[in-house]
Amino acid sequence: MKLLEHQAKAQFRQAGIECPMGRLAHTPAEAAEAAREFGRVVVKAQVPIGGRGKAGGVKLAGDEEEARRAAEQILGMDIRGFTVPAVLCEEALDIARELYLGVALDRDRRSLVVMLSFAGGMEIEEVAETSPEKIAKLWPDPFSGPHPFEIRQLALDALAAVGGEGTLPKSKLLAQLVPLVQNLYSLCQRLDATLCEINPLVVTSEQRLIAGDGKVEIDQSAEFRHHDLVKELGDDQEAAASGDDPLEVEAKRRGLTYVHLGGDVGVIGNGAGLVMNTLDLVKQHGGEPANFLDIGGGAKAEVVRNALEMVLLDPAVKGIFVNIFGGITRGDEVANGVIAARDQLGIRVPLVVRMTGTREEEGRAILEQAGIVPAVSAPEAAEKIVQLVAAQGGRR
């Protein structure tokens, strides 16, 4: 899950990382109060998506009145599909320079990578593309974490990449970065995060390093180790996620790996590769997939029923293509699930089931007995479902 800025910063603070003083405001009055407390403040929309600044979701306010007005403008605003439920009001920092500091999963190195750049701020993504040499990198041993000497070298490398022009003295930089990077890396490991990012990492005019913004993404597979936190943060995010696709929200609640795609052919399969290939097949045959839904390995009948029900919640769906190749998943289980769903849910849209692999015969027998004819090959099944949906007036 992605944490909102104020959630990320709460984690940062616990980890010993300095953040600006601030408070969350749900009303313009609360924003004004923050300005009374902190003076000049930045009012920032709390939405789980980037590009807030460009969308007008971040405003500087010099006094209470300005803070009230900024909050009025931002609260309830729509930012790329997300309605803003709250703003974070933080003391405005005296910014001498903006660095970038992030700990992220590096798939290629199969490791976390620590990235530091003196060319931080809003343009970091452009920097990453056009002058990647300006981002110094460190791949720490995952058991030891980054050693102080490695962090110092990272800082020296980042500094050398901008010709040594680091705004604050080298010794001050090194002294502050060592604990900062250690804390951020520990936090990333402790939260089982795949991303912990500070951008900008602000160098203030007093030469202190302060986290200007924060991004944290917790690995979904590891959420079982962070039940309480995920629940707490998730509840808090419900409001912020109001702009989320309601079908995807519902799927998450049901524990299903579902992506809403907007077409009219419901797709269910087992294994992400297979489901993606199924989407490709539907497209190749002229159809428009309504969704991606992977029931995963070893799915039982109940999961299949749940998946069918989920797909049918999308009113655009005019037919469903179930594509199962049994490995861990067994044909008989899937067949039972399909039949249970059809009977209990009274499914009326066309249903094409293609099934092969483990317990294929048993599964086919069950389907046939129940009057459902399974398709033999995936392309054939794709063609069939696209035809059936088209016959119902769906897109072709």
Place this chain on the structure above:
Amino acid sequence: MKLLEHQAKAQFRQAGIECPMGRLAHTPAEAAEAAREFGRVVVKAQVPIGGRGKAGGVKLAGDEEEARRAAEQILGMDIRGFTVPAVLCEEALDIARELYLGVALDRDRRSLVVMLSFAGGMEIEEVAETSPEKIAKLWPDPFSGPHPFEIRQLALDALAAVGGEGTLPKSKLLAQLVPLVQNLYSLCQRLDATLCEINPLVVTSEQRLIAGDGKVEIDQSAEFRHHDLVKELGDDQEAAASGDDPLEVEAKRRGLTYVHLGGDVGVIGNGAGLVMNTLDLVKQHGGEPANFLDIGGGAKAEVVRNALEMVLLDPAVKGIFVNIFGGITRGDEVANGVIAARDQLGIRVPLVVRMTGTREEEGRAILEQAGIVPAVSAPEAAEKIVQLVAAQGGRR
């Protein structure tokens, strides 16, 4: 520093290690209260030394009255030189078996070692000598700590060493030991301890593992990382340490590495090896060293003054032998310190200074100018001081 049992257990609890319910009592009334709360209790003297049980410092009390009486007997008792200032009153466990679990520094392997034995309890030291194979050992990588699979193997090895007779089912043992060992090891690392020991680790009749007693020793060199804790625990120990040698307590306060030995020849040197050899020399020449005092490497004049003052606090001292071989320590600094001390403290006992090594000439010159004749060789100096002390009526 060594933690008292109740201090160690407070650390255990914070680390997620289960301990019996209990409370510290400074008076018999408080002990009775504990019995009212917990029922049958064990009343245990809190002293920083082993062998409490044999000395009568541990008593079982069935009710409030018995607890009061036990506390009356134990409080103020002298256990191997320590006056008992407080007792820990804990619920009496229903003991099915006593295991031993410890994390300790293994000098030979240059590593922490985790030790587990089913032959735990009071006899563990005897077991270690007579049947060491009954203690299973694990040397974890210090960066990863013990992996769960390693802890399971440790448990299996310990179990095999007693023929598989482990009192509780293997799966329950493994499930409880994995987090327990991880927690104890983490605690040891977090506290910079060289020993974290649970003995006995009690298997209760409900097959739970509970820490019956606890020993923790924090590495003195690492105390700078644990200032608050060491201060807090140290204050608490002051009372308990009432039986400590007052000279050693004072030396600790002065930050000096001093051991009181009971003779009449005060010894000061730089480098533990040199000081130990100086003690050996004094003994070889028929003298009795009053103390060991190592001023360490690079000592400045002020440290030397402090050391001389410390040695003179021992009323038995009839002469002082200062033996300096300069490496990091410089002869001129030592000479200045000796003179400052003599002048400020008005030292009247004989003083033999032997000095060689770095800035030896400068140091000798300073001493000679001030009227102190430095000795040439260490044996010669040892002989001289023993003679001088004997002349004062000291032991020979």
Place this chain on the structure above:
Amino acid sequence: MSILLNRESRVLVQGMTGSEGTFHTEQMLAFGTRVVAGVSPGKGGSEHLGLPVFDSVQEAVAKTSANVAAVFVPPPFAADAIMEASAAGVELVVCITELVPVNDMVRARAFLSRRGTRLVGPNCPGLMSPGERAKVGIIPNQNGQEGPVGIVSRSGTLTYEIMQALGRSGYGQSTAVGIGGDPVLGLSFSDVLELFAADPETGLVVMAGEIGGADEERAAELIGRGYPKPVIGFISGRTAPPGKRMGHAGAIISGNTGSAKSKVEALERAGVQVADTIEQIVDLVKQRLPKPAAV
């Protein structure tokens, strides 16, 4: 011949006594695999499916000389099981378990790389060497057919599809390897391609990638430097919209990186023919390897 797994391989199954472990161990045995032991901490000393069960991999290896481990334990314990197998001296670990925390795998990878242990997976179907009657994992038995095609794929079910489609045209496999769909994997496409390069039975390699990551691009670089055998490529997820996470923790497109387009282009630049459909894979194999080896 084959890669990674052959008839001499002695397999132990971690988590054998669980329901998935039981089912798939039966299937492995039915395929002919030399499964020699199960490992279930706390159940050591018992028997399951006629095989001895041990408390630890160390004991299992000591008693049965197992050199391959199949991991069927639940996600919270999977990385530890992988490291246990490596520490016990097992040469090849195949982790079937899905939803293993990514940072657990980062640690396990670091642990294994120090010891030189090979890992396939996690979140993978495992591998099968049909000519050797050896399988570790969950690839359906009926898909195994001896032959000259090496298959390496990120997706389990797609591997089966490809095996089945090729099999129907008479093309069996030397070894089929599902490397798994997670962001942090053991063997990569490149690693497996190098093994296939050295395997005399393998005449051609089918490499089925998907969106996300850069392993396909890395493999393309390897092939581009000169690869001794024909390679047929396939990339799934080509119609997936960018920025959407497609189930596999691995399968997400962020900007241009890891897109199907980038992968297809990289492969084609390296001289790899990339199929649009599984049927086309079969056609391309037929062109490059006109005679399927007799089975």
Place this chain on the structure above:
Amino acid sequence: MSILLNRESRVLVQGMTGSEGTFHTEQMLAFGTRVVAGVSPGKGGSEHLGLPVFDSVQEAVAKTSANVAAVFVPPPFAADAIMEASAAGVELVVCITELVPVNDMVRARAFLSRRGTRLVGPNCPGLMSPGERAKVGIIPNQNGQEGPVGIVSRSGTLTYEIMQALGRSGYGQSTAVGIGGDPVLGLSFSDVLELFAADPETGLVVMAGEIGGADEERAAELIGRGYPKPVIGFISGRTAPPGKRMGHAGAIISGNTGSAKSKVEALERAGVQVADTIEQIVDLVKQRLPKPAAV
């Protein structure tokens, strides 16, 4: 000839700009040591004692090809400095710093052993190869005298005493090594004895141990298996009462383990003559090595 350190050794000093670092670097230079760089994070680019100062060991090694590091940094940073030197490819690290936390050293040792870096110390006087005019550490220059005696000792000041006493009788050193008095050390007595065994200049070894630990007993085992050169032993702390910690974190007697008696007996069993006093060391050396090499 010598062990560990010779006239080709290129030494960098970590913490050179501090007061101890400055003083002892001057002494090392005066002795003839090829000190090539200092390392002080944050002070890179400056000069000190006429030598370039770098921000990191990595940079210092890249620019000066240093292969030996002397560590003079304060205790909280010492273990990190040791690991930094090792990671930068330095072959020999000599840590003078005392009071380094024991668990820091446990980690540093694990780090170094993976890379094969040699460590002397911490809490040691370092080493000196007088014939090579090379010294790393704090052994007083005036004690250095070229000759056939290898010295290895746990105590700094005792090392100086022994060097001085032997020197006055005309016996100089091939190399004198103070391995340090801490519980967790780099090179052990055994490690250094093995190096002396292979050094043609070393005709005899003086080994000065002390109470605590079992390194002396281990060394006795090594010697007992057959050692090519005479060894003279010495153990300090023989009159120390048991259970008392004698300053060196290392020097504590617990029960029988690590007592002076156990060490003396182990050495004598291995055929080592153990001296009671430093004067007796000189006598024994004279017996075993009648002619001191001309200097």
